[in-house]
Amino acid sequence: MPGSATPPNIGQILLNAHVFKLAARNHEELMNLESIPQSVEKLFALLAERRVDFVLVGGLALLQHVPGRNTEDIDLILAASAIPQLPELSMKGGEGFFRLARYEGLRVDLLLSENPLFQHVHDQHTEPRQILGRTIPCATPAGLVLMKLYALPSLYRQGDFTRVNLYEGDIANLLYRHRCTTAPLLAELSKHLPASDHAKVGKITREIEERIARFDRK
Numbered sequence: 001m002p003g004s005a006t007p008p009n010i011g012q013i014l015l016n017a018h019v020f021k022l023a024a025r026n027h028e029e030l031m032n033l034e035s036i037p038q039s040v041e042k043l044f045a046l047l048a049e050r051r052v053d054f055v056l057v058g059g060l061a062l063l064q065h066v067p068g069r070n071t072e073d074i075d076l077i078l079a080a081s082a083i084p085q086l087p088e089l090s091m092k093g094g095e096g097f098f099r100l101a102r103y104e105g106l107r108v109d110l111l112l113s114e115n116p117l118f119q120h121v122h123d124q125h126t127e128p129r130q131i132l133g134r135t136i137p138c139a140t141p142a143g144l145v146l147m148k149l150y151a152l153p154s155l156y157r158q159g160d161f162t163r164v165n166l167y168e169g170d171i172a173n174l175l176y177r178h179r180c181t182t183a184p185l186l187a188e189l190s191k192h193l194p195a196s197d198h199a200k201v202g203k204i205t206r207e208i209e210e211r212i213a214r215f216d217r218k
Helices: 010-019 026-031 037-050 058-063 080-085 114-122 141-158 160-179 182-189 195-217
Strands: 056-057 073-078 091-092 100-105 106-112 127-131 133-140
Touching: 037 058, 037 073, 037 100, 037 106, 037 133, 056 058, 056 114, 056 141, 058 073, 073 114, 114 127, 114 141, 114 182, 133 141, 141 182, 141 195, 160 195, 182 195
Parallel strands: 056 133, 073 106
Antiparallel strands: 056 073, 091 100, 100 106, 127 133
16 A cells, blocks of 8 residues: 655644644744644653553554644543653543643643543554654554544534544545455444444445445546
C-alpha cells in the first residue's frame, strides 16, 4: 500500500493547525503557539520518564498511517491511575471515560483504558512507531478504524456532522490504504455497542467498502 516516506513532523502539524485558526487572536497568543513543537517533545519525554503506559490514538496516530490529516490535539489511551503521575497536566474537565487536559500550549485528550474497548485497542491493536526520535506505542490502522466506528453513533446523536464526515473519511482512508479486514472489528464492536448502534455501524462500514470496491474496479 502507498505510504508516506518521511515521518510527519507532529509538532509542526499541531502548530499549523492552531495558527490556521488565529484570525481572532492577538500577536501574543501567536508567539505562545510557537513553543508547541517543543512542548510536544517535552510531553513525550515526560511520559517516558514517568514510565506511563499509554497509546497514541486520534489524529496524530492517524498521521502515522495516512498523510495529510490535520489535528490540534494529542489523544492518549491511558489508565485513570496514571493521571496522578502527571501533575504537569492541567485537568480541564471531561466525563465518563474521557478527560480533557492542557500541557503548556497543547490540548491533551485522555481516553481512559477503564473503557473495555479502549483497553482492547491498547492490548491488541498497538505497534511501536518512531516519532520525534522516540519509540512511541501507536494505534494500528485497524485499531483506529475500531475507535472511529465506536465513536460514530454518539456523533450522529449529537448532530456533529462535521466530525461524522471527518471520521467516515478517516475510516475510508484507512480501509483503502491498509485493507483492514472489517469482520473481526465489527465482531469486537458487538461487545461494546447496543445492537441498534452496531447495526448502523455495520451499514456504514458496508457502504464505505462498497465505495472502495467501485473505485478499485475503475
